[in-house]
Amino acid sequence: MARAATTTDAFNAVAEPRRRQILDLLTHGELAVNDIVERMGVAQPLVSKHLKVLREVGLVDVRDDGRRRLYRLNPVPLKPIHEWVRGFEQLWSERFDRMDVVLTELMDAEPMEAERDGRDDGGDAAQRDRDAAG
Amino acid sequence: MARAATTTDAFNAVAEPRRRQILDLLTHGELAVNDIVERMGVAQPLVSKHLKVLREVGLVDVRDDGRRRLYRLNPVPLKPIHEWVRGFEQLWSERFDRMDVVLTELMDAEPMEAERDGRDDGGDAAQRDRDAAG
């Protein structure tokens, strides 16, 4: 075997930068292939291929408009990704939790946001038993 | 060219199911390669390879423990992913239109937080002008 088909799930579909870019573009609303081609500056066939992948994963919907095809974003398949990553969100905040050194590190590394507010939404894996760690 | 190197960014690293699985496992705390091998039931070299990728992307840290190597999760590189996907979060709720139905849904779907506290870190594309959509 080689690698799993990219067209399999959103995770793979989104792993490709150009595909992400397309999704970003579609965020602004429906776009015809050519619009995307222009905005991305890549060959049309390329765009069509990427769109195909996105279509197969369900990240975009198509609509015929005369001789054009309007693509529309369908963010729903991103949900699993969001959910999965969300499980780790607390970790990169809580990393402090039982850390000590880390605190220092963070202090001068990124003093910005992303920590306070003890949200414990649905972190499946994440905090389940991070105590088993130490 | 072929595809971009998987080792390039977290997006790619995480596109591989096994790699995600490893990260999930590491959620419970440090693990030696063999632990992972057992829990996943795949060949050891395979695991080592995946770990290498994860290492290169910074998703795991290694620590030497005698003849074992303990791997530890480092969720930080997931942040960009989280942030990117988060930009779409609203969309898959707003999809119905933009605020009407959604409001209701939000009400009883996630009464929690997750948006208040005006962190607007990386919501690049997403809501920028979803009004251009209609």
Added chain:
DNA sequence: AGAGCGTATACCCATATGGGGATACGTCAA
């Protein structure tokens, strides 16, 4: 019908991938 535009496909290539098997390397146990 014919011309032209917009898009999808087909085909070809180079390459990185995930996986397998064997093995080298480093560390601990005798």
Added chain:
DNA sequence: TTGACGTATCCCCATATGGGTATACGCTCT
């Protein structure tokens, strides 16, 4: 030191990929 264990690497393969170019398909307009 020798042997066993734990892990990383090496080499090999099949395959899917992203990209390029050419072309086929579909629709619109004249």
